[in-house]
Amino acid sequence: TTLFRSSYVINMWPIFILVGVAAVSAEPRYFHSEKVFRATPQNEEHVAFLASLTSAVEVDFWAPESVALVRPGMNVDFRVEAHKAYKVDRLLAESRMPYTILVENLQTLLDNQHDSNIRAVHSYEKYNDFDTIVAWTSTMASQNPTLVSRLQIGTSYENRPLYLLKVGKSAPNKKAIFIDCGFHAREWISPAFCQWFVKEAVNTYGTNAQMTSLLNNLDFYVLPVVNVDGYAYTWSNNRMWRKTRSKNAGTTCIGTDPNRNFNAGWCSTGASNRPCDDTYCGSSPESDRKSTR
Numbered sequence: 312t313t314l315f316r317s318s319y320v321i322n323m324w325p326i327f328i329l330v331g332v333a334a335v336s337a338e339p340r341y342f343h344s345e346k347v348f349r350a351t352p353q354n355e356e357h358v359a360f361l362a363s364l365t366s367a368v369e370v371d372f373w374a375p376e377s378v379a380l381v382r383p384g385m386n387v388d389f390r391v392e393a394h395k396a397y398k399v400d401r402l403l404a405e406s407r408m409p410y411t412i413l414v415e416n417l418q419t420l421l422d423n424q425h426d427s428n429i430r431a432v433h434s435y436e437k438y439n440d441f442d443t444i445v446a447w448t449s450t451m452a453s454q455n456p457t458l459v460s461r462l463q464i465g466t467s468y469e470n471r472p473l474y475l476l477k478v479g480k481s482a483p484n485k486k487a488i489f490i491d492c493g494f495h496a497r498e499w500i501s502p503a504f505c506q507w508f509v510k511e512a513v514n515t516y517g518t519n520a521q522m523t524s525l526l527n528n529l530d531f532y533v534l535p536v537v538n539v540d541g542y543a544y545t546w547s548n549n550r551m552w553r554k555t556r557s558k559n560a561g562t563t564c565i566g567t568d569p570n571r572n573f574n575a576g577w578c579s580t581g582a583s584n585r586p587c588d589d590t591y592c593g594s595s596p597e598s599d600r601k602s603t604r
Contacts (some may be wrong), residue, residue: 333393335480342421344393345413347373352383353456362385366404368395371551377581377590388413391549396570423552424499435507436465438499441471441543444535447506448474453547455513457481458526464534468600471539478512478529491534494570495553496541538569557599562586567599 350360355368358381362368365378371390372378403410414420415599424438433439433447452461460477467473479485492505508590512531515522525531540556554566564587571582574596579582582592593599 339547340551342390342417342551344396345390345417346396346399346412347388347390347417348392348399348410349413350387350408350410351385352381352387354383354593356405358383360406360408362375364399368402369587370395370399375581377583379486380581390417402433424511428514430547433516434502435510438503439545440508441536441539442504444506445472448476448535451476451509451513458513458516460511469477469540469543469556471543472535473534473539476509476533476535478509478533479526480516482527485528485530485572487532489532489534492535493535493538493542495568496545496555497546497551497553499542502536502542505533509533509535541566554591560594561587561593564591567591567593569599572597572599 316424319338350357350361352361362379364455365372368391373388373390375381375385375387380443400412433443433450439447443576449459452459454565456480461471462475462477464475465473490508493502495501508531512522515525516526539553541554543550544552544556552566553570558565559567568582568590570576571590572593576593577596581590583590
């Protein structure tokens with residue numbers, strides 16, 4: 312019996328290890344004591360300093376989205392991991408560049424975005440997860456059949472549906488406006504805007520002369536979330552995730568910046584050709600599969 316148990320444990324070790332690795336990789340990413348700095352470079356020397364800072368200390372640029380877009384006089388916001396914050400604070404002070412700490416503890420700020428215990432119930436006054444948004448698209452179409460229709464235009468890399476809402480009064484030969492939200496996964500305000508717009512369009516049709524005229528003469532095609540896999544990942548694993556979730560050949564780094572993968576000024580200023588970067592432009596124009604029919 313002892314020999315059998317020992318053999319069983321030895322044979323099961325690879326499974327235990329694999330399960331352990333999977334569990335670690337699935338753990339949510341937290342941002343305790345991480346800080347957001349705002350620096351205002353006054354001259355080209357300060358701009359060069361910020362560029363060198365990204366080489367010495369990995370920082371996450373929020374605005375602008377890349378150090379290549381930094382210019383004198385603009386506010387530059389970036390996130391720094393907790394164990395690097397003191398060093399960055401010291402280097403900024405030594406540079407004599409004006410700066411401040413906008414966020415002392417990023418996790419506290421993120422926790423405040425999850426202020427509802429009824430997350431599955433859709434609301435226009437809070438952020439909604441992907442499944443809740445999907446259910447909302449169905450509800451909007453079913454409750455407003457003369458103004459709203461829903462169409463699935465494809466599925467994502469991870470097989471999530473991409474639903475498009477057509478908003479407008481039925482009529483022949485109408486011009487159209489396309490509104491897409493949620494390119495960058497972590498920018499939750501973007502999908503929230505698309506939901507709010509549809510609500511306003513439906514609720515004010517017939518009472519607001521301008522909106523009524525717009526919906527009578529135009530069709531609005533609204534895609535509430537473009538980067539559906541990335542958006543879902545910001546809810547389950549990493550609130551600061553920005554890219555898609557597709558695999559890249561030759562590297563373990565996941566995802567492409569969908570806004571920098573178009574065949575228009577591809578991989579130009581502000582984009583990166585390094586797969587691990589948040590602004591990775593992809594291996595070629597349109598290389599990232601955003602959806603498929």
